[in-house]
Amino acid sequence: MTSPSAPVPAPADATPAVPRIAVIDLWKAFRGKEVLRGVNLEVTAGESFVILGGSGAGKSVLLKHLIGLIQPDRGHVVVDGEDLTCAEPAVCLQIRRKFGMSFQEGALFDSMNVFENVAFPLRRHTRMTEAEIADRVHECLQLVNLDGIGRKATNELSGGMRRRVGFARAIALQPEILLFDEPNTGLDPLTSAVIDEVIIGMRDRLPVTMVTITHDMRSAFRIADRIAMLRDGRILAVAQPEEFRQLPDPYIQGFLAGEPLEEEVA
Amino acid sequence: MKPAEPAPRGYLHRQLEAIGTRVASGCEEVGRFFYILSTTLHWTFRRPFDLKEWGRQMVRVGVDSVPVVGLTALFTGAVMALQTFRGFERFHAEGFVASVLSLSLTRELAPVLSALMMSGRIGSALAAELGTMRVTEQIDALYAMATEPIHYLVVPRVGACVLMLPPLVMCANGLGILGGWVVAVNLLGANPVVYWQRTFQYLDLNDVMSGLIKAAVFGLILSVTGCTKGYFTSGGAEGVGRSTTAAVVMGSVVILLSDFFLTKILF
Ligand SMILES: Nc1ncnc2c1ncn2[C@@H]1O[C@H](COP(=O)(O)OP(=O)(O)OP(=O)(O)O)[C@@H](O)[C@H]1O
Numbered sequence A: 001m002t003s004p005s006a007p008v009p010a011p012a013d014a015t016p017a018v019p020r021i022a023v024i025d026l027w028k029a030f031r032g033k034e035v036l037r038g039v040n041l042e043v044t045a046g047e048s049f050v051i052l053g054g055s056g057a058g059k060s061v062l063l064k065h066l067i068g069l070i071q072p073d074r075g076h077v078v079v080d081g082e083d084l085t086c087a088e089p090a091v092c093l094q095i096r097r098k099f100g101m102s103f104q105e106g107a108l109f110d111s112m113n114v115f116e117n118v119a120f121p122l123r124r125h126t127r128m129t130e131a132e133i134a135d136r137v138h139e140c141l142q143l144v145n146l147d148g149i150g151r152k153a154t155n156e157l158s159g160g161m162r163r164r165v166g167f168a169r170a171i172a173l174q175p176e177i178l179l180f181d182e183p184n185t186g187l188d189p190l191t192s193a194v195i196d197e198v199i200i201g202m203r204d205r206l207p208v209t210m211v212t213i214t215h216d217m218r219s220a221f222r223i224a225d226r227i228a229m230l231r232d233g234r235i236l237a238v239a240q241p242e243e244f245r246q247l248p249d250p251y252i253q254g255f256l257a258g259e260p261l262e263e264e265v266a
Numbered sequence B: 001m002k003p004a005e006p007a008p009r010g011y012l013h014r015q016l017e018a019i020g021t022r023v024a025s026g027c028e029e030v031g032r033f034f035y036i037l038s039t040t041l042h043w044t045f046r047r048p049f050d051l052k053e054w055g056r057q058m059v060r061v062g063v064d065s066v067p068v069v070g071l072t073a074l075f076t077g078a079v080m081a082l083q084t085f086r087g088f089e090r091f092h093a094e095g096f097v098a099s100v101l102s103l104s105l106t107r108e109l110a111p112v113l114s115a116l117m118m119s120g121r122i123g124s125a126l127a128a129e130l131g132t133m134r135v136t137e138q139i140d141a142l143y144a145m146a147t148e149p150i151h152y153l154v155v156p157r158v159g160a161c162v163l164m165l166p167p168l169v170m171c172a173n174g175l176g177i178l179g180g181w182v183v184a185v186n187l188l189g190a191n192p193v194v195y196w197q198r199t200f201q202y203l204d205l206n207d208v209m210s211g212l213i214k215a216a217v218f219g220l221i222l223s224v225t226g227c228t229k230g231y232f233t234s235g236g237a238e239g240v241g242r243s244t245t246a247a248v249v250m251g252s253v254v255i256l257l258s259d260f261f262l263t264k265i266l267f
C-alpha cells in the first residue's frame, strides 16, 4: 500500500520495458460505494492492452483515471514517470496531449457537425492548414467507414455512428497513447471488425500504446497483446490472450463461455 | 474508513446538523463560484484566443438581447413617468419628473432590470448549455483533448457578458428616457422641449458611468453564476433543470445584493 505522499516506486527489475502507464493501488468510491478497490496495472509502451469486466465493474471509471478525468481517493496513476494524481493542472494538460480517448457514448460536441468534431483536436493542437485538416478528417472518417457524413449534425447520427465519430476524433492527432471505451459495442459484426482492423493496423504500424475496454470476446482476442479482467474493484488477472483462455479462474471461464457462475445463479 | 455508527439523535442535534449541512453547502457554492471566477481570469489572456467564438458569444449576448432589454426599458421609463407624475403632482413638482426619471433610469433601473432580464435569458442558457455538456461527457472530452474547458467554454461567454452588458444598458438608458418622454408629452401634457431640457439638466457623466460599471459587474456575476451552475451539474436531465433554475435564482439574488454595495461604493 502506498500513502499519497510516498515517492513512486521504481519499476521492478523483472519487467523488461518501462511502463508507459502505471496504476498503483487505485481506490475510488462514489458516495460511499466503492468502485475501485486497489487496482494495480502496468501498460507497456507499444502494446495493445484490453480490459474486460462485467457491466458496472468500473472499467469506464478506471479508464477515466488513466487520463486524469477523475481523481482517485487513494493511489497513483503514473504516465511516463509523471504522477497524474498530484501534478499541477498545467502539467496535467501537457501530459494529456499524449492521449486520445474515445468515450462510451461518443461525447461529441453537439454544437459542431461531424467534420468539426474530428477537426477539433487538429485545430487546437496543430498548425495544419485547412486543406491538410480536411484531408486528415476524411482519412479518419474513411477508416471508420463513415466517409461523406462530415456535414451531418451530431444529433442526426445513430449510437454506433456517434461512437465511431468519437473514435475518429480520438485518432485524428495520432497520439502516442489511445484509450477506447467500448469502441465496438452495439455495432454489427462487420463494422465491429472494421474498428478492430483499425486498432490492429495502428498496433502493428505505429508505436502507439492502446488501452481498450470491450465486451466483445472475439475482438478482445483479436486486438489484444495482453488482457486484464476487472472484478470487484480489482484486477483479477492479466495475461496474454492464449494464456488468458487457459486461466483456471471460474469467473473468467464463465465470462469467456458466456455462462454465469453457479454460485451467482443460485 | 467508514464513519462510526451514529448515536441516536435528539431534536436539537438534528436541527444543528441540518443547519450545518446548509452552511457547508452554501460555502461550497461560494467556493465553486470563486473557483470558476479565478480560473476564468487566469485563462482570459492566454492563447489560443478563439476570436470566432468570442464573436459568436458577443452577438448572442449583445445583439440578440436588444429586443428584450429594450422593451423592458421602454416600458419601465413609461411607467416611471406615470408614477412619479402622480406622486410629484401632489406637491406641485411635476417639473422634476424628467430629472428624476433620467437619474433613476441611468443610475439604477436600467442596469438592474437589464441584468435581471439577462440573468433569465443568458444565465439560464449558460447553465443549461454547460450542464448538458457536463452530463453528456463533452466537458470530459475537452479535457481529454488537452483543452481546459474553462478556457474554451467559460472565458468567451463570461467575456461576452462583461463586454456586452454596458452597451445594452446604454440602449436601455436611451429607450427608457424615450419611453418616459413619450408618456409625459402625450399623456401628461408636458412641454416636449422643457421636458427634454430637464432630462439632462441634473444628469452627470458620473451617473451614466456608475450605471455602466454596475452593468459590467452584473454581467460578470450572472455569467459566472450560470457557468458555475452548469459546470458543476450532476444527475442527468433533471440535474440540468435544477442548475438552470438555480442559475437564474442565484444570479438574480446576487445581482440585487451586490447592487446595494455597488451603489454604496459608487455613490
Ligand atoms: N460519476 C459517478 N457518480 C456516481 N457513481 C458513478 C459515477 N461514475 C460511475 N459510477 C458508478 O461506478 C460503477 C462503475 O461504473 P462504470 O461506468 O465504470 O462501469 P463500466 O464497467 O464501464 O460498465 P459498462 O460496461 O456498463 O460501461 C457503477 O456502479 C456506477 O454506478
Ligand SMILES: [Mg+2]
Pocket: A059, A060, A061, A104, A181
Ligand atoms: Mg463503461
